[in-house]
Amino acid sequence: MRPARKLKFRNSLLSRYLVIICFALVFIPILIPFSFMASWGVNRLLFPQSVEQEPIPRSYGSAYTLEETWHKEALALGGKTPAEIDAGLKNLKQRYPDASMFWVDAEGVTRLRLPERSGLPAKWSPEDAISYMKTAVDSDPFTIVAFIGGEKEAAGQGFMVFELPRKHMKKTTRNGDGDSRFYGFFMFLMFAFFILLSYLFFRDIRKRLLRLESGMTRTGPNGLPVRIPTGRPDEIGRLEQAFxxxxDELGHSRRRENEEEELRKSLISNLSHDLRTPLTVLAGQLYSFRKEPLSEQGRTSLSLMETKIDDLSGLIDHLLSYNLLASGRYALNLESRDVLRVVRVSAAAWYPLWEKAGIEADIDLPEEPLSWRIDEQGFRRVLDNLFQNLVRHASSGGYVGISLARRHGRTALVVTDRGPGLGAASPAKGAGLGLQIVDLLLREMSLVRETESSTEGGTRIYIYPSV
Known part of the structure; x- marks a missing residue:
């Protein structure tokens, strides 16, 4: 059982999708640094000129380091003479040769400029100082202003200024934007690949389900669903195999049903033919007995036997007719005929039997013809079966009516009796082959039979064209 379960899990849709999820969880963190390295390499291959624009001869540290150093030097120069301050700035100039320095005394006079430069006011006013500080914020060069002697001596000895181009503080390259751009591109490719795998996974599931749905709704020439090709042995594959x-089982069942139907038809046909010979012999012997002197009880028994032989002969005829009709081998010649004439001829043939059974016939048919496409012999067979059922099961009502009526917008032939109805028990009730033959014959002639029956009002049978 364990290997089978392991095999089912390996071939299941759940395991396949878990592989996709694990791929995303495991390989995406690995691919992120790889994508960064790939973007860095591609950027340098495509933009070789974007690597450092010019060599940087000196590096003076970060802005924090420079600012801390400059304030320490300003604090150290507190209480010094102007000459000593000038000497201190010159020493700092040697340490930072790419920087510009100057200092302003307490009177606002610009003293030493390293190097000499124009554009600085000789006498600083508060407005000049504020304007200069505002311009220097976040600009290039990087500017540091410190009070000589520290913040406590702000009004005592003036201030000193340090200016350094920002290129001496950090490298200036344009690769950052390119690296970010290509890094984002590679990340997008990875996520797009994951989405593509998920899309292909679910598209395959949807395609197989639609194929299964199509197989369930499409039928073949035999009226059964058609087989569908099976895919991988996962849940859908097993469902396809089950379908x-x-x-296959439906096909086997249909073949067995057809074989049984053929066997039944063959059995009925053979039995019908085999029974006719002994029945004919029995009928001949009973006819011979009638010529012999018999008692009253003997003649009664002989009449009963003749009646039963006739019933059995009629049943055999019904079996043969039903077998031919069910197999589609009953030949009908459909022509336009006056149905009312056929009904009158058939009723005239049955009139003596009705009179003998005490049945009053009420035939109310118009003189105008009523044309239907029928097989005259088949339609007479329909009427004979209906009239025979009436004599057998509804003679107690003592009435038969034949007329025309409107039924569902069509002219219908109506046969009425006043018997106990179809639901009543009858000692002469058979297998119902007579009515089944009636329905089969009427169907072949595109006619419909509808029956209304009750134990109080008898039975009304309507026959009319289906179209």
Whole structure:
């Protein structure tokens, strides 16, 4: 059982999708640094000129380091003479040769400029100082202003200024934007690949389900669903196999049903033919007995036997007719005929039997012809079966009526009796082959039979064209 379960899990849709999820969880963290390295390499291959624009001869550290150093030097120069301050700035200039320095005394006079430069006011006013500080914020060069002697001596000895181009503080390259751009591109490719795998996975499931739905709704020439090709042995594959197994079972069942139907038809046909010979012999012997002197009881028994032989002969005829009709081998010649004439001829043939059974006949048919496409012999067979059922099961009502009526917008032939109805028990009730033959014959002639029956009002049978 364990290997089978392991095999089913390996071939299941759940395991396949778990592989996709695990791929995303495991390989995406690995691919992120790889994508960064790939974007860095591609950027340098495509933009080789974007690597450092010019060599940087010196690096003076970060802005924090420079600012801390400059404030320490300003604090150290507190209480010094102007000459000593000038000497201190010159020493700092040697340490930062790419920087510009100057200092302003407490009177607002610009003293030493390293190097000499124009554009600085000789006498600083508060407005000049504020304007200069505002312009220097977040600009290039990087500017540091410190009060000589520290913040406590702000009004005592003036301030000193340090200016350094920002290129001496950090490298300036344009690769950052390119790296970010290509890194984002590679990340997008990875996520797009994952989405593509998920899309292909679910598209395959949807395609197979639609194929299965199509197989369930499409039927073949035999009226059964058609087999569908099976895919991988996962849940859908096993469902496809189960569907094909069901189709095969339906096909076997249909073949067995057809074989049984053929056997039944062959059995009925053979029995009908085999029974006719002994029935004919029995009928001949009973006819011979009638010529012999018999007692009253003997003649009664002989009449009963003749009646039963006639009933059995009629049943055999019904079996043969039903067999031919059910197999589609009953030949009908459909022509336009006056139905009322056929009904009158058939009723005239049955009139003596009705009179003998004490049945009053009420035939109310118009003189105008009523044309239907019928097989005259088949339609007479329909009427004979209906009249025979009436004599057998409804003679107690003592009435038969034949007339025309409107039924569902069509002219219908109506046969009425006042018997106990179809639901009543009858000692002469048979297998119902007579009515089945009636329905089969009427169907072949595109006619419909409808029956209304009750134990109080008898039975009314309507026959009319289906179209």
């Amino acid at each position: 094909n197994h069901m189709v």
